[in-house]
Amino acid sequence: MIRNVDIVRPRDLEQALDMRAELGEQGLPVAGGTDVIVELRGQRISGKTLVDLSRVEALKGITEGDDGILVGALTTHEEASGSALLLDRATALAQACGEVGSLQIRNRGTLGGNVANASPCADGLTALIGLAGIALVASTTGEREVSVEDLIERPYRTGLGPDEIIVGFRIPRSAAGARSHFVKLGRRDALAISRINAACLIETDGATVSACQLAVGSVMPRTERVREAEAAVEGAPASGETARLAGEAVSRRMIEMSGVRWSTPYKEPAVGAVVKRAVLGAMGLGDETTGAGLI
């Protein structure tokens, strides 16, 4: 029993947006509840009116359009991890969603919630940013598109307005032959929050990498693309050595951002190895494991 909370249950998106606009800061969207209910129970959030989005059909489904794949905000992690379309065209996202929590949590937790919660350790978030995903955001005054990377401002804080709802995500169409891969390192296989995660998308031209997108989570204040590492990979041969250099570039960036900490002697090589595996996987050279607990 959670005290000091109320709930409204919109039937469709229009009603949801109206309720969100009316409630403003008082309102808190909830979908699967796997983050929100824990926060409410710990009384870190209180006095809110939950806007239950779970009946809003317009937020469901995974479809392919002209400009990419559309993933509804209510897509559960389990649905995403089993989606043939995502496994084929946005592999890193399906892999990341399959690594979240336990089956019970994957059956309830949604991708929209994963992004809106903005945990620096969120697996789905890393994959969406690595795939250059765009968040589709709506309010009563209209819709806007914002890159998922730019939507996250700091840990547990997004740039969503108090009247806005994430409708879904668009994953831009990538070149034929592009491949993506996600790797997570947790303290154990199941129910482990990521210590380090990475998602990489690579396009190759023969034996050379023509484009690279690389996002790393859990090791910096917010999940982001690491441009220095991407630059080190682009134009280089698709090889283990290139992947190793990408890992080193990310380790350097981590230390630059977070300084040398007690955990650095562990994290520096571990980050390098996780990134190397993600890059190798996206090159089609690595083993197929997503790597939890392997290092």
Add this chain to the structure above:
Amino acid sequence: MSGKKDNGRYAVGLTVNGARRDVVVQAGETLLDLLRRHLRLTGTKCGCEVGECGACTVVLDGKAVNSCMVLAVQADSCNVTTIEGLADADGLHPLQEAFLEVGAVQCGFCTPGMLMSAWAVLQENPGPTRAEVTRAIAGNLCRCTGYQMVVDAIMQAAKKPD
């Protein structure tokens, strides 16, 4: 259809173990509260209440979920199966028999949740591999058995006709 009543109370209608139930809940009550407090179905256990232990696992519209993390009002119009729904007039469910035969129950606190996760995976996949079973119960903590007997029992039950 859930409707708001006075004083922040909501009418929820759902199917539990095949029977239609109508319950009036508060906004902050979970499906676990609905089952244990309102319907007195105390087979579903309350463990950590933060989604870590799986003791409260029930099957909601065919999917294993932590009932402590589902708001009761969100279960409106849904179909819920709890541990009380496994056995029938003919006796225990083959999964329950297998748990007893193999010795997969020690203190028993995790067992209802473990059985519901097992039941859910067998509903979707009647012939799972050992790895698939292990993955399906990864969200159910057991401090007694070391899991081997639990997996053995589920594999044994999977071989039997339901």
